[in-house]
Amino acid sequence: MTSLELRRQLVHLGVILFAVPVPFIGSRWSALVCLGAIVFNWVVLPLTGQDKLFRRDGERFLNGVRVYPVAVLLLVVLFPLKVAVASWAVLAVGDAFSNLIGRRFGRVKLPWNPQKSWAGTIGFFVTAAPTAALFFLFAQRVAGADTLWSVWEGQPILAEFTVARCFVIGAVGAAIGAIAESLPVRLDDNLTVSITSGAAMAFLPALLPI
Numbered sequence: 001m002t003s004l005e006l007r008r009q010l011v012h013l014g015v016i017l018f019a020v021p022v023p024f025i026g027s028r029w030s031a032l033v034c035l036g037a038i039v040f041n042w043v044v045l046p047l048t049g050q051d052k053l054f055r056r057d058g059e060r061f062l063n064g065v066r067v068y069p070v071a072v073l074l075l076v077v078l079f080p081l082k083v084a085v086a087s088w089a090v091l092a093v094g095d096a097f098s099n100l101i102g103r104r105f106g107r108v109k110l111p112w113n114p115q116k117s118w119a120g121t122i123g124f125f126v127t128a129a130p131t132a133a134l135f136f137l138f139a140q141r142v143a144g145a146d147t148l149w150s151v152w153e154g155q156p157i158l159a160e161f162t163v164a165r166c167f168v169i170g171a172v173g174a175a176i177g178a179i180a181e182s183l184p185v186r187l188d189d190n191l192t193v194s195i196t197s198g199a200a201m202a203f204l205p206a207l208l209p210i
Contacts (some may be wrong), residue, residue, distance in 0.1 A: 035074035094128030133170025156205035
């Protein structure tokens with residue numbers, strides 16, 4: 001693995017630390033912070049030239065550095081806060097370890113996407129599932145039923161779940177995120193992984209008696 005790829009994945013993974021204060025400041029302030037991050041990644045980094053540290057050769061304008069804060073903003077705006085934080089964990093941890101493990105051990109490729117491997121996809125799920133569950137549980141205890149969108153009021157996802165059920169929700173979100181990350185689609189996987197995993201966790205309690 002090149003130093004560029006290692007640097008990208010370590011930053012991708014490390015950004016999850018910014019999710020820790022999110023339940024304490026709430027959805028509204030979190031959305032404003034995300035807007036600030038978008039301005040920083042879209043304007044400040046290019047102006048200072050620091051975006052070159054994370055940009056692959058020939059990478060398109062809407063690269064991961066620019067899309068990442070947009071994806072997190074969408075999570076905060078669209079879903080209850082505990083789902084948003086857990087989905088962010090799936091994105092940060094699962095996507096990073098999928099890349100790191102896949103590049104090191106990914107000899108057997110996926111039949112539907114030869115650019116991805118079984119090792120990377122399994123590594124995604126194994127690391128993202130417990131992390132998502134812990135972040136979901138943490139955010140639930142701190143932020144409760146905090147949400148920006150009134151459509152979630154009265155929905156099962158806003159209930160308080162036991163530790164075991166939080167792990168079920170986290171595992172489902174990680175599984176859906178791993179599948180989304182493995183698909184050969186042109187849309188940036190920061191968006192596909194975060195939104196699909198968030199939707200899975202948000203709607204699971206309404207579909208299954210967990």
